[in-house]
Amino acid sequence: MSEKSKETGVLGQLFKTFFAKHWPVWVGGIVLGTLNILLFAIKSPWGASGGINNFGENVYRLIGIFGLENSTHLNASFYGMLCLFLVIGSFIGALLSKEFAFRIPPKGELIKGFIGGGLMALGATFGIGCTIGAFFSGMPAMSGGAVIFTIGLFLGVIVALKYLMWEMEKFPGFSSGKSFTFLAGTGKSGIWQKWAGWIALIITLIIAYQYSGGNKIMTWFIIIGMLMGLISQRSRFCIVKAFRDPFMTGEADGSVGVMAGLLVGLFGFTIIKYFGIGVGDVALRTREMTWVFPHFFFRAAIGGFIFGLGMTIAGGCAVGTLWRVGEGQVKLWASALGFLIISPISKLFIVPPIVAAIPQSWDFKNYLPDYLGYSGAFALIVLIILIWYVFVKWNEKTGKFSAY
């Protein structure tokens, strides 16, 4: 063993640091939080459901239904491209660590993936955002709606977890049966995965470079999207896990990783908003209100709850679905498909009549610093994270709220 490690050169060691083992989730959280700040600095923060909705609109545009011929083409949509390259980044990460394989689950799991994806689409379109836009970015953006969305998520996750446990007891056959795995990279024969990973990385950089003449922001969205996918795959950064595991196995690592990312994001977002960094031609107020959506409180509460149900049944939130797609987990392909098919339908036909029926005072943009000042709002978000931290750590020790 020691002889073998002597043979590995400096660059080989560096490669192993990134791709031999999974990273601690908190490392992933901190890096993702930092990349989120960079996205905000050059344009606006991270979001995932908008990009998946763009995928769906493009599918319907190509089919020629729902009158979406004016929808943004994928190659011109910042968030569509961010999501696409997040999938490719995870694909690269999985290949370089020889973890890529097509993993086809039993039929029941595919059905759950599709339904979970559809529910996420309903939750995201009604709640205006997903676990990224209305939580991982929304909380650092100091949006009151994001706090409500988060509470909705929690409740949705708890209800759906109860369902999964019930299903496993009563209908264990639903998640068992024939499964298939193709193109796995284990052993010496998997070396092709590393080569394929390098090739995919080079192609990504060439595509990003192609945009650098006329659309520099897109260049960076492509590169940051790719890095976000790679980092999520290596650290297994998963927001469902963060909400669910304390109630399942009692594990707190996933939650702490997400908290680390929230806290880093909170610092960066506060500075950008407070000083109006990157304000350009728009009013300072517009910069301040970035990622503060008109969903306080009703749409955030209901949307968060439905999204929480969906992501738990699917086993991945919007971004967790995308990076697992890149890794070859076919259950999450079903989830992504459900999401992109249902999202435009919900946005066009389901959400508008409901929104028209609810009073406007139920859904407005709530920017916490308007009520508490910058210091008060900052302190409130830190306090929420701290309470969550104490809860998951205490629960990890005592197992009071965990099922197993």
Added chain:
Amino acid sequence: METKVDQTLDCKGLSCPMPMMKLAKAVKGLKSGEVLEMLGTDPGTKSDLPRWCNKTGNTLLDESELPGGISRFLIQKK
């Protein structure tokens, strides 16, 4: 020496959280000292399972890679 396996749990093709849920349930049903063999293909299990064993006090006796991208774990109940 090959360890005696008391029960095998097939989680091939399953994604998070199903492997860990099934594992926790299966271990619950074992007697102390019995060994569970778990087969899975979700890369996440490779980090989730050792952490869970650490936390619950069950012993991860062995972890190996089988052909076809399958991870095999042997867990002994506390």
